[in-house]
Amino acid sequence: xxxxxxxxxxxxxxxxxxxxxxxxxxxxxxxxxxxxxxxxxxxxxxxxxxxxxxxxxxxxxxxxxxxxxxxxxxxxxxxxxxxxxxxxxxxxxxxxxxxxxxxxxxxxxxxxxxxxxxxxxxxxxxxxxxxxxxxxxxxxxxxxxxxxxxxxxxxxxxxxxxxxxxxxxxxxxxxxxxxxxxxxxxxxxxxxxxxxxxxxxxxxxxxxxxxxxxxxxxxxxxxxxxxxxxxxxxxxxxxxxxxxxxxxxxxxxxxxxxxxxxxxxxxxxxxxxxxxxxxxxxxxxxxxxxxxxxxxxxxxxxxxxxxxxxxxxxxxxxxxxxxxxxxxxxxxxxxxxxxxxxxxxxxxxxxxxxxxxxxxxxxxxxxxxxxxxxxxxxxxxxxxxxxxx
Amino acid sequence: xxxxxxxxxxxxxxxxxxxxxxxxxxxxxxxxxxxxxxxxxxxxxxxxxxxxxxxxxxxxxxxxxxxxxxxxxxxxxxxxxxxxxxxxxxxxxxxxxxxxxxxxxxxxxxxxxxxxxxxxxxxxxxxxxxxxxxxxxxxxxxxxxxxxxxxxxxxxxxxxxxxxxxxxxxxxxxxxxxxxxxxxxxxxxxxxxxxxxxxxxxxxxxxxxxxxxxxxxxxxxxxxxxxxxxxxxxxxxxxxxxxxxxxxxxxxxxxxxxxxxxxxxxxxxxxxxxxxxxxxxxxxxxxxxxxxx
Numbered sequence: 001x002x003x004x005x006x007x008x009x010x011x012x013x014x015x016x017x018x019x020x021x022x023x024x025x026x027x028x029x030x031x032x033x034x035x036x037x038x039x040x041x042x043x044x045x046x047x048x049x050x051x052x053x054x055x056x057x058x059x060x061x062x063x064x065x066x067x068x069x070x071x072x073x074x075x076x077x078x079x080x081x082x083x084x085x086x087x088x089x090x091x092x093x094x095x096x097x098x099x100x101x102x103x104x105x106x107x108x109x110x111x112x113x114x115x116x117x118x119x120x121x122x123x124x125x126x127x128x129x130x131x132x133x134x135x136x137x138x139x140x141x142x143x144x145x146x147x148x149x150x151x152x153x154x155x156x157x158x159x160x161x162x163x164x165x166x167x168x169x170x171x172x173x174x175x176x177x178x179x180x181x182x183x184x185x186x187x188x189x190x191x192x193x194x195x196x197x198x199x200x201x202x203x204x205x206x207x208x209x210x211x212x213x214x215x216x217x218x219x220x221x222x223x224x225x226x227x228x229x230x231x232x233x234x235x236x237x238x239x240x241x242x243x244x245x246x247x248x249x250x251x252x253x254x255x256x257x258x259x260x261x262x263x264x265x266x267x268x269x270x271x272x273x274x275x276x277x278x279x280x281x282x283x284x285x286x287x288x289x290x291x292x293x294x295x296x297x298x299x300x301x302x303x304x305x306x307x308x309x310x311x312x313x314x315x316x317x318x319x320x321x322x323x324x325x326x327x328x329x330x331x332x333x334x335x336x337x338x339x340x341x342x343x344x345x346x347x348x349x350x351x352x353x354x355x356x357x358x359x360x361x362x363x364x365x366x367x368x369x370x371x372x373x374x375x376x377x378x379x380x381x382x383x384x385x386x387x388x389x
Numbered sequence: 390x391x392x393x394x395x396x397x398x399x400x401x402x403x404x405x406x407x408x409x410x411x412x413x414x415x416x417x418x419x420x421x422x423x424x425x426x427x428x429x430x431x432x433x434x435x436x437x438x439x440x441x442x443x444x445x446x447x448x449x450x451x452x453x454x455x456x457x458x459x460x461x462x463x464x465x466x467x468x469x470x471x472x473x474x475x476x477x478x479x480x481x482x483x484x485x486x487x488x489x490x491x492x493x494x495x496x497x498x499x500x501x502x503x504x505x506x507x508x509x510x511x512x513x514x515x516x517x518x519x520x521x522x523x524x525x526x527x528x529x530x531x532x533x534x535x536x537x538x539x540x541x542x543x544x545x546x547x548x549x550x551x552x553x554x555x556x557x558x559x560x561x562x563x564x565x566x567x568x569x570x571x572x573x574x575x576x577x578x579x580x581x582x583x584x585x586x587x588x589x590x591x592x593x594x595x596x597x598x599x600x601x602x603x604x605x606x607x608x609x610x611x612x613x614x615x616x617x618x619x620x621x622x623x624x625x626x627x628x629x630x631x632x633x634x635x636x637x638x639x640x641x642x643x644x645x646x647x648x649x650x651x652x653x654x655x656x657x658x659x660x661x662x663x664x665x666x667x668x669x670x671x672x673x674x675x676x677x678x679x680x681x682x
């Protein structure tokens with residue numbers, strides 16, 4: 001049924017439909033709408049789940065470690081500082097091989113205090129062993145959250161579903177909410193591969209000596225590789241039932257493109273508008289939307305970008321001393337090609353600054369008019385700032 | 390007390406605790422009371438090692454090791470999952486050291502008991518970070534040497550009174566116990582098991598390695614902590630009803646201190662001051678229990 005929902009509500013609907021059994025949460029703007037609705041659903045019996053109102057994000061994820069290990073499906077949502085506080089437990093969850101699903105609403109990290117969108121919070125968790133999926137609109141949020149449970153439980157790794165603060169979390173859009181019985185066909189009730197059971201007692205996550213540690217990490221690496229193929233399979237199953245698929249990346253008019261803009265999150269929608277305008281003017285331009293960030297879809301990126309002359313990566317994030325995170329990863333992926341496009345890295349929209357079609361066009365023209373990037377990272381739209389003494 | 394409690398064992402031989410380890414004795418006694426329908430959450434502490442490295446385990450019950458500061462939270466999650474599965478029979482226990490309880494795990498513990506999560510939180514207290522090499526914690530007592538309170542910089546601050554902090558949360562049951570008083574310890578564990586909501590057991594567990602005592606003195610010194618009123622045995626129900634379980638003859642604290650290398654540097658004057666502090670604390674406890682000495 002089509003409903004008009006906030007991005008946050010689309011998450012809550014997916015969690016309800018996924019028959020999650022334990023949810024823990026600690027409030028942080030702009031995640032609150034997600035957990036308020038879930039809490040309400042638990043209170044009203046619309047969800048048969050226990051909601052644990054923990055005293056911090058660190059405890060939030062630790063509580064899910066306990067719950068998921070005891071054999072139930074779990075969920076949480078957080079943002080920014082909250083995700084940073086969870087960092088230790090992010091590593092714990094993946095190495096404990098717990099298929100926890102979490103939504104991160106991309107928000108800037110302080111200081112200065114800033115509640116608006118910025119991807120540095122989730123991207124700086126790239127080495128924690130979580131699968132990361134970035135969403136563009138409310139429908140994709142709902143669909144991806146449902147798929148996340150299947151994917152996590154298939155490979156026993158956690159999944160982070162990522163959406164932009166406000167531009168997506170607080171924006172109302174028509175969203176097709178599937179029926180429970182249809183979802184049940186796609187996502188059966190949770191059946192854990194291992195769990196805490198007094199009838200069959202064993203120890204989880206004990207001390208591990210150098211004799212075994214490396215093999216355990218290698219198993220995680222294999223599971224992360226497997227996630228790539230599993231995601232494609234799960235998307236096909238989902239498409240068969242609901243007629244929607246997104247792909248690990250989406251390439252729009254990339255086949256004959258000389259310049260390809262690479263985006264993620266809601267900037268993608270704005271870029272689609274620009275793309276239409278530029279194509280109408282005869283510009284040979286393409287768009288590559290990055291949905292999956294971990295595992296990084298190297299093959300798909302090479303396929304989409306390999307024939308272009310130039311690639312302009314738009315990063316709403318920054319790794320100090322290195323550059324935009326997507327740009328770095330794309331450069332690394334393209335390295336295996338014998339002939340590579342020139343990669344331009346642009347930094348735009350940090351801390352929730354609007355990235356308009358004008359800004360995107362400026363990026364496109366800059367890329368078209370220069371043979372090589374003037375800098376490793378080109379910051380777009382910087383103003384002359386006079387700081388108070 | 391269940392008659393067969395003493396015959397039941399839920400620990401295997403081959404654990405890797407030090408000789409004379411009080412924490413190991415504490416676990417053995419505690420589990421006799423709990424039985425097989427127990428799931429144990431083990432945040433980082435000496436017991437993360439004592440339980441044995443993969444693929445071995447010294448425990449005959451399900452155990453989940455978890456991060457240092459997550460004892461209260463992880464147990465909350467295990468309990469929630471069991472409740473969702475309709476398992477009301479299994480007890481959830483967090484088994485943490487003093488560092489994981491008094492210091493780094495304090496927020497998680499406070500959060501869990503404020504929510505009155507149905508679990509037993511056990512702190513086995515050896516009064517410092519022993520697993521990492523005897524660093525001071527907020528449980529380290531006044532007067533003690535540790536590797537981070539060395540030489541003339543021995544700890545000149547009081548031990549945090551964790552029991553009263555938990556009592557202030559008004560949870561159903563808080564009790565102290567001691568490895569030298571096994572009947573009392575087992576009775577309290579059984580009582581905790583029978584009560585719904587958050588329960589806190591504070592078990593005094595001597596550490597020969599960190600206290601600089603011979604391993605065969607471990608139980609004797611633990612007993613002396615009670616006999617000197619340094620670690621009184623008592624229980625508090627609903628944050629109000631105090632019961633003192635053992636009224637000792639009040640040996641002088643210096644008898645307890647002089648047997649331990651960690652207090653070797655203390656002068657007679659220091660010991661007199663410590664005696665005054667212990668007497669004051671005991672007087673306060675008597676007042677709360679409505680008793681006279």
